[in-house]
Amino acid sequence: MREVAVIGVGMNRWGELWKKSHRQIWTEAAIEAIEDAGVDHVDAMYVGCMSGGLFVGQEHLGPLLAEQLGMGPIPGTRVESACASGGLAFRQAYLAVASGEHDIVIASGVEKMTDVDGGAATYALSTAADQEYECYQGITFPGLYAMMASVHMAKYGTTRKQLADVAVKNHYNGARNPLAQFQGEITADQVMSSVLVADPLRILDCSPITDGAAAVILVPLDYAKKMNADMVVRVAASAHATDAIALHDREDLAWLASTQVAAEKAYKQAGITSKDLSFCEVHDCFTIAEVMVSEALGLFDRGSGGPAASSGATALGGEIPINPSGGLKSKGHPVGATGVAQIREVMMQLRGKAGDRQVKNAHRALTQNMGGTGASTVVHIFERA
Numbered sequence: 001m002r003e004v005a006v007i008g009v010g011m012n013r014w015g016e017l018w019k020k021s022h023r024q025i026w027t028e029a030a031i032e033a034i035e036d037a038g039v040d041h042v043d044a045m046y047v048g049c050m051s052g053g054l055f056v057g058q059e060h061l062g063p064l065l066a067e068q069l070g071m072g073p074i075p076g077t078r079v080e081s082a083c084a085s086g087g088l089a090f091r092q093a094y095l096a097v098a099s100g101e102h103d104i105v106i107a108s109g110v111e112k113m114t115d116v117d118g119g120a121a122t123y124a125l126s127t128a129a130d131q132e133y134e135c136y137q138g139i140t141f142p143g144l145y146a147m148m149a150s151v152h153m154a155k156y157g158t159t160r161k162q163l164a165d166v167a168v169k170n171h172y173n174g175a176r177n178p179l180a181q182f183q184g185e186i187t188a189d190q191v192m193s194s195v196l197v198a199d200p201l202r203i204l205d206c207s208p209i210t211d212g213a214a215a216v217i218l219v220p221l222d223y224a225k226k227m228n229a230d231m232v233v234r235v236a237a238s239a240h241a242t243d244a245i246a247l248h249d250r251e252d253l254a255w256l257a258s259t260q261v262a263a264e265k266a267y268k269q270a271g272i273t274s275k276d277l278s279f280c281e282v283h284d285c286f287t288i289a290e291v292m293v294s295e296a297l298g299l300f301d302r303g304s305g306g307p308a309a310s311s312g313a314t315a316l317g318g319e320i321p322i323n324p325s326g327g328l329k330s331k332g333h334p335v336g337a338t339g340v341a342q343i344r345e346v347m348m349q350l351r352g353k354a355g356d357r358q359v360k361n362a363h364r365a366l367t368q369n370m371g372g373t374g375a376s377t378v379v380h381i382f383e384r385a
Contacts, residue, residue: 001098004235005224005385006216008037009344014212014332015181016114022056026110027068029213029337033106034069037217038227043102044075046093048085048109049336052078054124056112065108080336082128082371083285085109087339087378090216094238094380097218104223108215109337121209125335128372130246142206142286144247144373146198149288152254153200156303158291160200164191165310166287167204167329173316174326176356181210181332191287205287210332214341221385233350236272236364237381239265245375258377259296259368266366266379267298274298277381278362279321279349281342283370284328290314293368294322297379316357324349324357339369339378346382 010032012025020028026047034042045066053059062076079089086109093107113121126135129144152158168188174180191204224232241261244250250257267273274297282297284290291305299320300308308314314322325331325345328338348354349362364383370376 003221004094004097004218005221006233007219007224008033008217009347011179011214011344013179014210017211022112023068026213029215033215033217039104042104042106045106046077046079046089048079048089050082050085051124056115081376083335084369084371084376084378085336087369091238091378093218094235105218106215109340110213111334111336112211113209114211133246142198142201145286145288146201148253149200155254158306162306162310163287164188166290167191169315170323170327170329173324173357174330177326180326180330182330207285207328207333210334212334212337214337214344216343232385233382234385236383237266237269239379242376256292256296256374258374262377262379263297266381270381277366278364279359280366281345282368321359324359342367350384
């Protein structure tokens with residue numbers, strides 16, 4: 001297997017992009033990544049998209065988006081793994097380059113979620129849960145994560161304030177990200193007094209409905225070093241794992257087994273431990289998700305993710321900054337694009353170009369992107385070459 005590098009990134013401002021089409025927002029990000037990489041073509045493309053059919057009535061994205069770039073008949077593949085679609089699209093692109101099948105590959109993600117009403121968006125997202133045993137009973141993702149939060153709180157003493165501190169931290173970071181959907185800071189009191197969605201989760205514990213796209217360019221490491229040594233970031237590890245899709249089939253509702261397994265595989269591939277990371281971008285679809293992910297990644301002991309968030313350990317300048325981009329909570333969550341946007345943030349940080357949210361001395365980072373309530377998880381580790 002060849003070593004692989006990321007050399008170009010692209011992303012548009014995320015939010016409610018009423019005046020732009022699904023294909024347009026994807027093409028903007030893809031062209032920006034190609035220009036950033038300094039290449040004039042790609043050999044293949046992968047696009048993460050959870051539910052183009054339900055959100056905008058468009059499936060068969062591979063050939064559609066390859067044509068948008070004017071690069072057909074290159075292979076174009078749509079990848080779906082719920083909210084982990086973007087991370088898995090990157091993994092497929094990584095494997096294509098590492099195997100020697102292709103030399104220049106674009107990994108991307110896109111979702112346009114605001115062209116339907118709230119009920120239709122809720123239905124589209126619910127397809128990532130177990131339809132027969134969960135959705136048939138009327139449960140939605142806020143309800144599922146609320147159950148996980150309730151178990152975590154009962155088992156470990158995690159508090160309502162600790163969950164609020166996750167949101168406060170991520171909005172602080174997002175206020176320093178010019179591409180984030182929400183760029184204002186919030187307080188813990190605002191989080192805890194916001195509208196109740198599914199007890200104990202309130203609206204400011206939840207990631208938003210978002211339109212957006214992101215893209216990155218992958219090439220063999222040797223090729224990248226010949227182009228521009230100052231912008232080379234090596235993919236040190238790529239790992240994927242799954243778990244039972246329905247919560248009632250899991251041994252522990254307060255634990256993300258797929259994240260634990262994927263992280264252990266990734267650390268082994270990279271030859272490091274969690275202590276060697278400069279920062280992480282993780283899947284904070286709800287505040288409890290970031291707490292649980294931080295534990296499953298081995299950043300903190302079981303039950304210690306909440307206190308860590310309140311102590312400042314995960315803030316910029318803390319022991320292990322988490323989500324300097326603002327995370328899904330503030331940056332936004334166009335579900336198919338989220339995993340690729342995490343990688344874009346890693347590139348900006350490792351290049352030292354993240355502005356006011358720059359992590360000091362950033363040299364190695366991890367991204368964790370998951371689908372549903374953690375039924376699928378993709379973990380990648382990146383380092384300066």
